[in-house]
Each structure stands twice: as C-alpha cells, then as structure tokens.
Amino acid sequence: MxxxxxxxxxxxxxxxxxAKKKKKLAPPSPxxxxxxxxxxxxxxxxxxxxxxxxxxxxxxxxxxxxxxxDFERAILxxxxxxxxxxxxxxxxxxxxxxxxxxxxxxLWFPLDDAAKIYPLSMEHGIMSIFRLSxxxxxxxxxxxxxxxxxxxxxxxxxxxxxLKKGFFWHYLDTTKRRFTVEKxxxxxxxxxxxxxxxxxxxxxxxYDNRISVELFHVLTDGVGxxxxxxxxxxxxxxxxxxxTESDGMPWDVNAIPIAEEVENAFAKVPRSGSxxxxxxxxxxxxxxxxxxxxxxxxxxxxxxxxxxxxxxxxHNTTITVYLLTLMFLAGRAATDELHGEASIQVxxxxxxxxxxxxxxxxxxxxxIRLPIEETTDLQSIIVKIHEQLQKKASKESMDxxxxxxxxxxxxxxxxxxxxxxxxxxxxYGFLGDKIFSNTLSNLxxxxxxxxxxEHIESVDAVLGPPITNRAACSIVTMNDIATxxxxxxxxxxxxxxxxxxxxxxxxxxxxxxxxDFYEA
Amino acid sequence: xxLKITYPPVEKHKLxxxxxxxxxxWPVLFIVxxxxxxxxxxxxxxWSLVVLMSIYxxxxxxxxxxxxxxxxxxxxxxxxxxxxxxxGMIDFxxxxxxxxxxxxxxxxxxxxxxxxxxxxxxxxxxxxMLPMLFLIVIAILGSIVxxxxxxxxxxxxxxxMGVTAGLLLLACIIxxxxxxxxxxxxxxxxx
Numbered sequence: 001m002x003x004x005x006x007x008x009x010x011x012x013x014x015x016x017x018x019a020k021k022k023k024k025l026a027p028p029s030p031x032x033x034x035x036x037x038x039x040x041x042x043x044x045x046x047x048x049x050x051x052x053x054x055x056x057x058x059x060x061x062x063x064x065x066x067x068x069x070d071f072e073r074a075i076l077x078x079x080x081x082x083x084x085x086x087x088x089x090x091x092x093x094x095x096x097x098x099x100x101x102x103x104x105x106x107l108w109f110p111l112d113d114a115a116k117i118y119p120l121s122m123e124h125g126i127m128s129i130f131r132l133s134x135x136x137x138x139x140x141x142x143x144x145x146x147x148x149x150x151x152x153x154x155x156x157x158x159x160x161x162x163l164k165k166g167f168f169w170h171y172l173d174t175t176k177r178r179f180t181v182e183k184x185x186x187x188x189x190x191x192x193x194x195x196x197x198x199x200x201x202x203x204x205x206x207y208d209n210r211i212s213v214e215l216f217h218v219l220t221d222g223v224g225x226x227x228x229x230x231x232x233x234x235x236x237x238x239x240x241x242x243x244t245e246s247d248g249m250p251w252d253v254n255a256i257p258i259a260e261e262v263e264n265a266f267a268k269v270p271r272s273g274s275x276x277x278x279x280x281x282x283x284x285x286x287x288x289x290x291x292x293x294x295x296x297x298x299x300x301x302x303x304x305x306x307x308x309x310x311x312x313x314x315h316n317t318t319i320t321v322y323l324l325t326l327m328f329l330a331g332r333a334a335t336d337e338l339h340g341e342a343s344i345q346v347x348x349x350x351x352x353x354x355x356x357x358x359x360x361x362x363x364x365x366x367x368i369r370l371p372i373e374e375t376t377d378l379q380s381i382i383v384k385i386h387e388q389l390q391k392k393a394s395k396e397s398m399d400x401x402x403x404x405x406x407x408x409x410x411x412x413x414x415x416x417x418x419x420x421x422x423x424x425x426x427x428y429g430f431l432g433d434k435i436f437s438n439t440l441s442n443l444x445x446x447x448x449x450x451x452x453x454e455h456i457e458s459v460d461a462v463l464g465p466p467i468t469n470r471a472a473c474s475i476v477t478m479n480d481i482a483t484x485x486x487x488x489x490x491x492x493x494x495x496x497x498x499x500x501x502x503x504x505x506x507x508x509x510x511x512x513x514x515x516d517f518y519e520a
Numbered sequence: 521x522x523l524k525i526t527y528p529p530v531e532k533h534k535l536x537x538x539x540x541x542x543x544x545x546w547p548v549l550f551i552v553x554x555x556x557x558x559x560x561x562x563x564x565x566x567w568s569l570v571v572l573m574s575i576y577x578x579x580x581x582x583x584x585x586x587x588x589x590x591x592x593x594x595x596x597x598x599x600x601x602x603x604x605x606x607x608g609m610i611d612f613x614x615x616x617x618x619x620x621x622x623x624x625x626x627x628x629x630x631x632x633x634x635x636x637x638x639x640x641x642x643x644x645x646x647x648x649m650l651p652m653l654f655l656i657v658i659a660i661l662g663s664i665v666x667x668x669x670x671x672x673x674x675x676x677x678x679x680x681m682g683v684t685a686g687l688l689l690l691a692c693i694i695x696x697x698x699x700x701x702x703x704x705x706x707x708x709x710x711x
Contacts, residue, residue: 060643106702110711122587125538164647165589166707173647173706184528195590197644207528264711292539299523413710493521500521515527 031072034079042085046075052094057101059176066178067101070146074239077143083241091239092147096253100154105174109158112264113405114361115218119163119170120424127191128217131462132229132476133210137455140206141240146181148236149204153179155253156228158262158360159219163194163201168417172201172218181206187518188298189464189487192216204232209457211236217361222443222461223349224359226476227251229459230448237455245449250357258357265350265358266402273396275403280435283343284372286334286470288492291519294465297488299496299514301503302458305445305482311506315378317386320346320442323475323484324368324389325382330498331437332375334470343369345436348393349444350402364401366392367436378502432467439463443476458483465489471496491517541584548575566613573609577602589648592637597651600630601658620670624677627659631684635691646696650707652688659685 028036035043053071057064071092078088111119118128153160160179161172175198184207194201194216201216211233215225231251238244312322324344331342350362368388375381391397412420443461460483463472470490476483486496503510552575559568581598604623611619634652638645663682667675693700 108706110709119588123538124541124584124587162647163588164706165650166709167650168708168710170588171706171709185530187530188527195585195587197591197648208526210526298527300526497521512521512523513526514523516525516529518530 029072031076034076038085045085045089049089049094053097055102056094056097056099058103059101059178063176063178064101067150070143070150070178073143074147077141091241096151098154100160101176103176105176107157107174109161109172109262109360110264111170111172111218112358112360112362113266113402113409114221114363116169116409117424118217120421122191123425125191126467127464129189129192129214129464130217130222130225131189131212131214131464132222132225133212133460133462134229134233135457135459136209136211136233137457138240139209140211140236142181142183142206144239145204145206145211145232145236148232148239149179149181152228152232152235152253155231155251155255155257156359157257159202159228161201161219162197162199163216163218165417168413168415170218170417175200179204183207184210184212187293188212188295188462188515189214202228217464220359221349221361221363222347222441223351223362226443226446226459227359230446233456234452237452240455242451242455244452249449260357261359263356263358264360265354265356265362266406268354268356269350269399269402269406271403271406272399273403274400275407276400278401278404280343280367280369281341282434283367283369283437284335284337284340285434285437285468286331286490286492286495287336288334288470288490288494290468290470291489291491293519294489295462295487295515296491296519297515297517298462299486299488299512300460301484301486301500301510301512303482303484303503303508303510305477305480307508308482311508315382317382319475319482320440321382321386321389323442323473324385324440325378326499326502327438327440327473328370328375328381328385329378329502330495331471332372333498334492334494335372335437337372339371339373341369341371342375342437343367343435345433345439346389346393347439347441348398350398353395353398364398364405366397366401368392434468436466436469438469439466439472439474441472441474443474446476446478448478453479457481460485463487491519537584544583548579551575569613570606570609573602573606577606589651591645591648593634593645593648594651596634596637597630597655600627600634600655604630620666621677624663624666624681627655627662628677628681628684631655631659631681631688635688639691639695642695646699646703649692649703652692653707656685656689660689 035046038046050068050071053068057067074092075085075088078091079085122128157174158172160174160176162175164171164173177198179200181204184205192201192203192214193199201219203214205212205214211229213225213229213232215228220228227250230249231253234244234251235253308319312319315322324346327344328342345365345367347363347365350356350364356362366389368385370381370384441461441463446459448456456479458481459476459478461474461476462485463474465487466472466489470488470492472487474485486499488496500512552572555568555571559566581595581602586594604626607623607626608619611617634655638649638652659681663678663685666678667682696703
C-alpha cells in the first residue's frame with residue numbers, strides 16, 4: 001500500500017515537475033578540436049600566443065571574446081588552406097593590435113567645420129554617407145578581412161569613434177570595441193545606426209571580390225576615406241601573404257597617428273577677404289519620379305583611363321570638364337524643362353590648395369551652372385564649363401567659401417544644439433540639394449605600390465543618394481581603369497543611357513556594371 | 521545598355537521608419553489641428569494642450585526616437601522630463617492642486633533609477649552623462665525655487681528631490697574625479 005502511494009506520489013510529482021532534461025553537451029568548437037589535435041609543443045605555442053593577446057586586449061569582456069574568436073577563425077582559415085601554424089601566428093602577430101585595445105579611451109574630436117552640418121541635418125533614413133570599394137582579383141576571405149580591420153583601426157583614431165551630442169555641438173568620442181565586418185546584403189549607402197552607445201560611424205562590407213567601406217561624412221571626406229580603405233586593403237593583402245610595401249605611404253598601418261591627421265584643417269585657411277558661396281538660385285531638376293527607396297540603382301561605367309584622357313585632350317580639356325560637359329548634355333535629355341539653369345556640384349579637395357595630412361573633411365565645392373537653352377552640343381559648352389570650373393574652383397573662390405563656413409560656425413557656436421538642430425532641419429529641408437541638379441566628384445588617380453596593385457582590379461566610389469537630385473556621379477581611377485559611377489534616385493533611365501551613348505559616340509569603350517533596381 | 525549585376529539582391533524591404541513616419545504624419549497632424557479647434561468650439565478647460573503634449577511625447581519617445589545618443593539614460597530622462605511636464609500641465613489646466621507634491625516625487629524616483637542605470641554600467645554610461653546632469657541641475661533648481669515659493673506648505677518632496685539630486689551629483693564627482701571634468705569639457709565645447 002505504501003509502495004503504491006509512493007509510486008502514485010512519484011508519478012504526480014513527475015507530472016507537475018518534469019525531470020530535468022539532460023543537458024546536451026555542445027560539440028567542441030572547431031578551434032578547440034584543432035587545438036586538441038596539436039602536439040604539446042604547438043599547443044603551448046598557441047597558449048602563449050593567446051596569453052600575449054590577453055595582455056594586449058583590456059577592453060570589455062564581451063568585445064575581448066569577439067576579438068579572440070576573430071583570431072581563432074583566422075588561424076583555422078590558415079590551417080585549412082595549408083599555412084603552417086608558425087606562419088599563421090607570424091602573420092597574425094598580436095603586436096599588430098598595438099596598444100589600441102589595451103588602453104581606455106581618452107581622445108575626443110570636435111567636428112571639423114564642414115562636418116558640423118551632417119548630424120544637424122540628418123533624419124530617419126537620410127544620412128550623408130558615401131562608399132568606396134576595391135575590387136580584388138580574388139574572392140574576399142571574411143576571416144582575414146575582419147582581422148585586417150582589427151589591426152587597421154588603431155591607425156585611424158578619429159574613425160574609432162561614436163557620434164555624441166554636446167551642449168553646443170556634436171563631437172566624436174573614442175570608442176574601444178571590436179569594429180565589425182559584414183557581408184553585403186543591403187542597399188549601398190544605407191543609413192547607419194549611430195545612436196547607440198559605442199556605435200560605429202562607418203561600415204566595412206564585402207561581397208565576392210569587393211571590399212567596401214561606407215562612411216558617415218562626419219568622419220571624413222573622399223580622400224580620408226580612400227586612405228582608410230587603402231590601409232585596410234594593404235593590411236588584408238599582407239594577411240593573405242602578399243609582400244606589401246606601405247612604408248611611408250599615408251596608409252601605413254604601423255605608423256603612429258599624428259595630430260595633423262585629425263586636425264580641423266579649415267583653420268589653416270587664411271581669415272581674410274570676402275565670404276560667399278552658399279546661396280544660389282534653384283536649379284532645374286531631371287524629371288523622373290523620385291523613388292521611395294534611395295538609391296534606386298547604382299551604375300558603374302568602367303572605362304580605359306588612357307582612352308578617356310586622350311578624348312578629353314582631344315577636346316583640349318581635362319577629364320573632369322569633359323565628363324561635366326557630357327553630364328550637362330545627358331541631364332538636358334533627362335528633363336522636360338525648357339527654361340532655367342542646370343547646375344552641377346563639384347567638390348574641391350582643399351588639400352591641393354593648402355597641403356595638409358588631415359584625414360578629416362577638408363573639401364569645399366563649387367557649382368557649375370548653364371542655362372538649359374544653351375546646352376545643345378558638346379563643342380558649344382565645353383569651353384564655358386572649362387572657364388567656369390577654373391574660376392569657381394580657384395583659391396580665391398574656395399577661400400571665400402571657407403570664410404563663409406567659418407563665419408557661420410562662429411555665429412552659431414554659442415547657440416545650444418537643441419535650437420540649432422531645429423533651425424538646421426527647417427533650412428536644410430527647405431533648400432536641401434535643390435540648388436544643384438547633379439554632382440560630380442573626381443577622386444583622381446589612386447596610386448598603389450606595384451606589389452599591391454597587382455592584386456587589385458579596380459576601385460569605385462558611390463556617392464550617397466541625394467534628396468531631390470535624380471543622380472549623383474563620381475569618378476576614380478586605378479590600374480588605368482576609370483570607374484564612373486552614377487547613384488540614381490529615379491527609375492527613369494534617360495540620364496545614364498544618354499551618358500552611355502555620349503561616351504560611345506566619342507569611341508570610349510566601357511563595361512557597365514551595377515545593381516538591379518532597388519525598387520521594382 | 522547591357523548591365524552586369526555585381527550587387528547582391530536585397531531582401532524585400534521591411535517597413536522603414538521613414539515610411540512609417542510618412543504614413544502616420546497625416547493622422548497625427550489631423551489630431552494636432554483638430555483638438556484645439558474642437559476644444560475652442562465646445563469651450564471649457566484647455567484639455568487640447570494636454571493632448572498636444574501627449575502627442576509630442578509619443579512622437580518623440582516612440583515614433584521618432586533620437587538619431588544621436590539613444591541610450592538607456594537619455595531615454596529614461598526624456599521619459600521623466602516629459603512625464604513631469606505633462607503632470608504639470610494637467611495640474612495647471614485641468615485639475616489643480618496636487619502637482620507640487622507629485623512632480624517632485626516622480627522626479628525623485630527618476631533620479632534614483634537614473635543613478636542605478638548609471639552606476640551599474642559606469643564604464644559605458646559615463647559617456648552618456650549629459651542628460652543625467654541636466655536632470656540633476658533641473659531638480660536642484662526646481663527644489664530651491666519650489667521651496668522659496670511655497671514656503672507655507674511642508675515642501676518635503678521638493679527637499680528630498682533636491683537632496684537626492686545633490687547626492688547623485690556628489691557621487692558622480694567622487695566616482696569619476698578627473699573624468700568628470702573631462703566629460704564636461706567635451707560636452708560644453710564650442711570648437
């Protein structure tokens with residue numbers, strides 16, 4: 001009877017309190033399995049390696065764990081492709097981390113004069129982001145790219161930051177964390193989430209043979225961004241076993257960052273003369289319906305740079321002026337307006353006027369304007385554009401624009417951010433990019449040491465989608481390939497088709513690559 | 521023009537906040553315009569101001585959150601500030617006489633929880649100190665002003681609020697020492 005009661009009680013207890021499931025033991029990680037397979041000597045070598053890592057990495061535990069996992073994945077990758085452990089540990093030497101992860105964050109950076117507007121004017125889904133990409137001759141190995149970023153970030157203290165709000169201005173506060181590399185799966189130049197504590201203001205992504213960095217303009221401009229990308233690629237190539245020679249190059253990851261690289265270089269421009277350059281008449285826009293998702297498409301024309309240069313020289317001008325001319329003609333074809341002025345914004349690299357090593361923003365811009373009635377054929381407008389560009393991108397004009405920026409910053413500096421933000425949003429929302437019809441940013445020729453250039457196919461630059469303009473264009477050259485990129489914000493294909501036809505008419509051969517429509 | 525696709529296909533878009541805001545904007549605007557009109561037509565107390573404040577609070581906290589510095593301290597303090605303002609408005613426009621006691625109590629609770637949020641993750645949260653400092657300063661000032669205006673009432677909630685704010689400020693200074701000043705320098709820079 002007692003036994004029966006006992007068993008009934010036991011059954012009842014089992015029903016209300018199910019027996020604890022035996023915890024399934026997770027299979028050991030591939031790295032653990034690999035370590036177990038090593039000889040004592042090699043296991044000791046690995047243990048010493050990670051002890052050294054521990055001394056170099058004193059950031060939050062969660063981040064340390066992620067960094068350690070990066071090392072483990074990279075070691076496993078090397079072993080899987082037949083690299084010896086000695087060689088793998090040599091390539092991944094912990095000293096490459098420097099002291100970045102071993103010291104608490106102390107640095108902070110006020111935004112440079114050009115960057116101050118970007119956080120003031122941003123909205124949900126609208127952010128000034130640009131993208132720079134390198135196309136390698138081999139598929140990207142994500143494990144090594146992540147390690148390359150882990151090693152490179154220490155060279156760029158102003159990039160290892162989070163955007164913060166001050167009482168009067170935003171600023172960049174150093175953040176010590178493991179910065180992430182992601183596989184590309186979104187729309188180019190998608191907004192970054194910069195609001196959370198420790199968020200990064202850039203993203204590094206990869207797809208097939210392409211490594212891209214997407215940067216929030218508060219950090220840097222095209223020149224600084226390209227330096228960062230080249231440093232990253234140089235480090236990545238080193239990790240793949242390429243003998244890179246970055247000594248003395250601006251992207252040498254082993255160089256110690258200097259104050260000049262993070263300075264607000266606008267302070268270098270002499271404070272004299274007049275201030276002007278921001279306001280202008282509204283420009284004629286291309287007529288395609290603005291897409292819901294921006295950009296609606298990205299298109300690259302990959303051309304032979306020598307051929308392009310020869311054609312520009314045939315017209316007695318530069319590549320920038322030649323492309324601007326074609327853009328005016330293509331823009332004319334893409335609008336139904338019969339009157340008004342088209343205007344193309346041309347960023348000007350101030351480093352050419354005031355030599356500076358800064359990796360922050362140091363560019364201004366000018367607007368090249370033409371009445372659309374006069375935009376009929378290449379010969380009739382090329383000289384006008386040439387003259388305008390020479391005049392408007394001159395030192396005097398740029399000085400005046402810098403002066404206007406500096407004065408504006410000075411006027412606004414004691415106004416609390418909360419008020420500035422409201423006013424900036426209204427003004428920016430009212431004007432936005434409406435004084436321009438298009439943009440052409442020429443990042444020039446990217447020079448690389450031969451050993452590195454051999455592993456790179458080409459580079460491209462994608463400007464962030466404009467608000468009102470239907471297109472924004474850029475060009476950058478490497479390995480004699482000039483890549484002209486169009487960021488579209490309308491499904492209307494007239495502009496790019498007209499550009500394509502105009503280039504073909506001048507016997508410039510090209511391959512056309514890009515994205516599908518992001519909005520069907 | 522033949523184009524070779526070199527970008528990955530993008531997953532069907534989730535409803536982006538930007539699109540959501542565009543859709544919601546119109547009904548919200550309708551309420552913003554209509555509630556004062558209805559309030560004016562039917563007369564009585566100014567309840568529409570409380571409605572407008574509530575809409576602004578919901579918009580700012582839920583629908584269109586901060587683009588920079590969205591962290592536990594900033595959001596909590598935003599909630600406390602909005603709640604206190606809303607309570608003050610309800611007291612002033614609809615049912616007077618209780619806010620002088622209730623608002624300091626809410627503020628006191630807010631300060632205590634802010635302190636907990638700050639000191640339990642100090643390494644990270646020291647970078648998010650500015651909103652907390654604002655709440656502390658407002659609480660101290662509110663306490664001083666409140667006690668001097670309402671001398672005849674007991675005013676103990678105001679005193680407790682002010683003392684708590686003062687203690688929190690002191691705890692911050694003692695814990696952060698030099699970093700406290702460095703943080704202030706960053707936050708109030710005009711460069």
